[in-house]
Amino acid sequence: MAKKVLIIDDEVMVLDALKVILEDLGYLVDGYSNPVAGEKAAIEGEFDLILSDLRMPGKNAAEVVKAIIEKRPAARVLVITAFPSDPLAEQALQAGAVGLVRKPFEISKIMEYLNS
Secondary structure (H helix, E strand, O other): OOOEEEEEOOOHHHHHHHHHHHHHOOOEEEEEOOHHHHHHHHHHOOOOEEEEEOOOOOOOHHHHHHHHHHHOOOOOEEEEEOOOOOHHHHHHHHHOOOEEEEOOOOHHHHHHHHOO
């Protein structure tokens, strides 16, 4: 069975591009540009990997990761950001994110997390 991925990113172009690439690689992908809706989907659904942008309007990845991990401790959340030295990145890791991937990112980095 194909692995399921959830993407939460307020930049629709990034969201759509990631979705197309991962679907072309055989993954089942859900995507949300609204972090609150994405967080809800992550808590209610079963995903092999959740990708969340670091900075989004309304809610940042540290808040999203914390909420998801509180309800689903085994969830694997990977944060994507153009600014890995942003203090929020460290907060997201402390909240339980499995790692950071820098934008523009290499799909191979995301694949490492999907296949580990």
